[in-house]
Amino acid sequence: MQISQEKIQEMKDLLEKEHGREFTWEEASDAAYRLAGLAEIMFDSWKEECRRKAKLEENPNGFKLDGVGYTCAICGQGTQAGENWFDKWGIKCTICQNAINKKEIPASLAKHKDGWYTKYDLESAFNLKTPALKSWVKDGVIKSRIVTHNGRGVHTELFLIKDNEGFLPPKKMVKSQLVSEKHEDGSIWHHSEPWYRFVDPFEHLKGYKIMEHVRVIPPEEMKTREEEKKKKEEVRGAKLRAQREARLKNRKFK
Numbered sequence: 001m002q003i004s005q006e007k008i009q010e011m012k013d014l015l016e017k018e019h020g021r022e023f024t025w026e027e028a029s030d031a032a033y034r035l036a037g038l039a040e041i042m043f044d045s046w047k048e049e050c051r052r053k054a055k056l057e058e059n060p061n062g063f064k065l066d067g068v069g070y071t072c073a074i075c076g077q078g079t080q081a082g083e084n085w086f087d088k089w090g091i092k093c094t095i096c097q098n099a100i101n102k103k104e105i106p107a108s109l110a111k112h113k114d115g116w117y118t119k120y121d122l123e124s125a126f127n128l129k130t131p132a133l134k135s136w137v138k139d140g141v142i143k144s145r146i147v148t149h150n151g152r153g154v155h156t157e158l159f160l161i162k163d164n165e166g167f168l169p170p171k172k173m174v175k176s177q178l179v180s181e182k183h184e185d186g187s188i189w190h191h192s193e194p195w196y197r198f199v200d201p202f203e204h205l206k207g208y209k210i211m212e213h214v215r216v217i218p219p220e221e222m223k224t225r226e227e228e229k230k231k232k233e234e235v236r237g238a239k240l241r242a243q244r245e246a247r248l249k250n251r252k253f254k
């Protein structure tokens, strides 16, 4: 791909206007090529999408896509060669597609990801560990859907909001938030913090039964826990240092 001198000049003017400083020819050319590369990728994926849509019109029940490594919209795993199914709900691995065909889960889940939680979603939103979740399922506190491995065992387990109405809140209510932190050297770091750091969790999720089954650790207890953790780490660190020193002391040539 060749970009004309005029286009690079245009990019240079644009960047200078936007940032209020002078840009070198190299910087402008670099930015122009990056942008063109990005546009090419987007154009390619748009073309691919059009091709799929046209094929879907001829095959309304769906078809297999060529290639490997598509992400399954249900279980999130990458697909192997020939092990995928594409239809109006998106791309699924053949295992999840079989589960849809067997009516273990509705097909619409693939498109409407806000309608269900994975185990991981529940863990990150409520710090809910697998053993606790297992006992909830066993006791009928929460209802899960099992995507079987072609009729056997568990491929993945999902928690639909419509199966747990009044228990699970809409996912957008428990979304983590991006926090920016400015460091001493002026650099800005981003990280995400769970939703319950920004609101009173019981007030925020009032009326959702899940809150009757979770416990929010009070700040004082959190502080004690952190201090204990720090102490343990210090003891461990001192032990490791002592071991290392002992090893060094006993070292000799054979």
Ligand SMILES: [Zn+2]
Pocket (backbone or CB within 6 Å): 072, 073, 074, 075, 076, 077, 092, 093, 094, 095, 096, 097
């Ligand atoms: Zn899958």
